[in-house]
Amino acid sequence: MQKPPRKRQRRTPQISRLIDFTSSLLSDEIVLHVFSYLSANDLAQCAMVSTGWSRLANDELLWRPLFLDRFRHRSRLNSCNVHPWKTKYKISHNWRSGNCQIVHSERKQPMPPCQPCIQSIDSILCQSNSGSQIEIWSLKKNRILGYLQALSHQEVPVTCLKLIKTSQEDIYHLVAGYEHGGMAMWEIEIVKGGYNATEWVDYRPSARSADSVVSIAMAYPVVAICTAAMKISLFNVNQNTERKRLGLIYQLQSPVHWTPVELDLKLQKPSAGCIKDRWRLLVCFGMGIGTNAYSIGIQEIIVSLHTLISSRHCSALDQDTFFFTPNLTNTTQPPITAIAYDAPFLATAHANNTIRHYRVDITPDVFNLVFLQTLYGHTCMVTALTLDGPARRLVSADRTGLRIWDLACTKGVPMDRSGQLIKWHQGVDYLVRLDLEHDEDYPWQIDWLCSDATKIVALKRPLVPDAAMSLVVWSFGEN
Numbered sequence: 001m002q003k004p005p006r007k008r009q010r011r012t013p014q015i016s017r018l019i020d021f022t023s024s025l026l027s028d029e030i031v032l033h034v035f036s037y038l039s040a041n042d043l044a045q046c047a048m049v050s051t052g053w054s055r056l057a058n059d060e061l062l063w064r065p066l067f068l069d070r071f072r073h074r075s076r077l078n079s080c081n082v083h084p085w086k087t088k089y090k091i092s093h094n095w096r097s098g099n100c101q102i103v104h105s106e107r108k109q110p111m112p113p114c115q116p117c118i119q120s121i122d123s124i125l126c127q128s129n130s131g132s133q134i135e136i137w138s139l140k141k142n143r144i145l146g147y148l149q150a151l152s153h154q155e156v157p158v159t160c161l162k163l164i165k166t167s168q169e170d171i172y173h174l175v176a177g178y179e180h181g182g183m184a185m186w187e188i189e190i191v192k193g194g195y196n197a198t199e200w201v202d203y204r205p206s207a208r209s210a211d212s213v214v215s216i217a218m219a220y221p222v223v224a225i226c227t228a229a230m231k232i233s234l235f236n237v238n239q240n241t242e243r244k245r246l247g248l249i250y251q252l253q254s255p256v257h258w259t260p261v262e263l264d265l266k267l268q269k270p271s272a273g274c275i276k277d278r279w280r281l282l283v284c285f286g287m288g289i290g291t292n293a294y295s296i297g298i299q300e301i302i303v304s305l306h307t308l309i310s311s312r313h314c315s316a317l318d319q320d321t322f323f324f325t326p327n328l329t330n331t332t333q334p335p336i337t338a339i340a341y342d343a344p345f346l347a348t349a350h351a352n353n354t355i356r357h358y359r360v361d362i363t364p365d366v367f368n369l370v371f372l373q374t375l376y377g378h379t380c381m382v383t384a385l386t387l388d389g390p391a392r393r394l395v396s397a398d399r400t401g402l403r404i405w406d407l408a409c410t411k412g413v414p415m416d417r418s419g420q421l422i423k424w425h426q427g428v429d430y431l432v433r434l435d436l437e438h439d440e441d442y443p444w445q446i447d448w449l450c451s452d453a454t455k456i457v458a459l460k461r462p463l464v465p466d467a468a469m470s471l472v473v474w475s476f477g478e479n
Helices: 026-034 040-046 051-057 061-070 083-096
Strands: 100-109 117-121 124-128 134-138 143-148 156-163 169-178 183-191 194-203 213-219 221-226 231-238 245-253 261-267 277-288 294-303 308-315 336-341 345-352 354-360 367-375 384-387 395-398 400-408 433-436 445-450 455-462 468-475
Touching: 026 051, 026 061, 026 134, 026 245, 040 051, 040 061, 051 194, 051 308, 061 083, 083 433, 117 169, 124 169, 143 194, 156 213, 169 213, 183 221, 194 231, 194 245, 221 261, 221 277, 221 367, 231 277, 231 294, 245 294, 245 308, 261 336, 294 336, 294 345, 294 354, 308 367, 336 384, 336 445, 345 384, 345 395, 354 395
Parallel strands: 213 261, 384 445
Antiparallel strands: 100 468, 117 124, 124 134, 134 143, 156 169, 169 183, 183 194, 213 221, 221 231, 231 245, 261 277, 277 294, 294 308, 336 345, 345 354, 354 367, 384 395, 395 400, 400 433, 445 455, 455 468
16 A cells, blocks of 8 residues: 655744844954945945944045045135035035925015115024114024114115124124115124124224215225225224224225225235235226226225235236227127135126126236136026136026026036046036025016025025015025
8 A cells, every 4th residue: 555645744944034244244444445336326325224324324534535536626615624524525416406395485674775785694594674773693594693783773774794603613703784885893793592782892983975986895804895986995803892892994985986895805825025914905896998888897805903004906907808890789798697706716796697707816926816717607687606716616597587507617628626527517608506485476586695505595686665675595405
């Protein structure tokens, strides 16, 4: 008799265990060497595998060469030790790709008839819409921290503001210019839940007039102001008294009205044989030349704490043909609508939707304004500019939105500092275009721009009466 066949025993499936070979077989040094051959996208994928891989893929030794290879000319982020290298790479990548978060903040106050006064650094924004009161805003919390008002200027409207960050953390200097040509200065300390402000300077001109302040520059303890009558005054803030006092260093008066005007004040690096500190004031201004022709000029003023040392001037007149041409309309430059300077670059916006890009060469023996290129890409008049010279980045605005330009590309040839070609995508002049929703019932335009390493702040000005303005923030660091 045949035995019945044996029943096959059912085997329970065994779940295979995933073994991380990097933790048991290879040292961290070997894994980092292997990861050094990967791209930024590959490292981002590796960081999602496990906790151990995330720790290794985020190592500073891997992201530093990736950042320097792709964003070598981003010297402002390169010199910043606040952010790790991966964060620096991420921020720079977001700028180039237009990857950002947009925050709208509507202001309930109606717009004044003239352009508002506004300044922003980091997450602090100072604004004066009309009158003599100044609002202190927190961009992170999107709320007002408080108000400032000079004691002796309570009935005089503010016409210009300048906000400067000091070397001390969370401490700022704010200078306000007024309609009668006076100014006030505060030291602002940002604390948890609010701020502390101390009024340092309260200056009133000897003769009350309608010569309003249009531009301010500061490199403490030197302050420079320019009025609508083209009077430039440099002051020294006396630091030896509890109540700061202003001492007049020098005044210059131009018989010609130039517009627009931009001031830039910096403490010079000490040179051989120079004992006293010196400050360099650059006055950038638009020049009307002949009939319907405009150019740009720069005045350099070197001062100490007590007197004027030297002054010299340069312009772009020798680089443009304005006269003695068969067709004058093709060679004249249209009116200048905006101007921005941040060493070593200068940019001017014109009424024909173009932007002109210059380089300012400054040495003890040379002071030149060199034209580099004309930027095309706007379809309507450019109304505002902001420039980051060390990062070689320009942001421009019209009523349709923003354009971000990489100034490392000169005359269509992208170069780095050493003159070597860098990677560049083909197709457009500007790098990124950021459009905003357009309301047909309430047309608007951007009158003011400000940018830093991680964000752009813009003020939308409505073109209809009694309409509220809007503050827009593009953040490139939190995506």
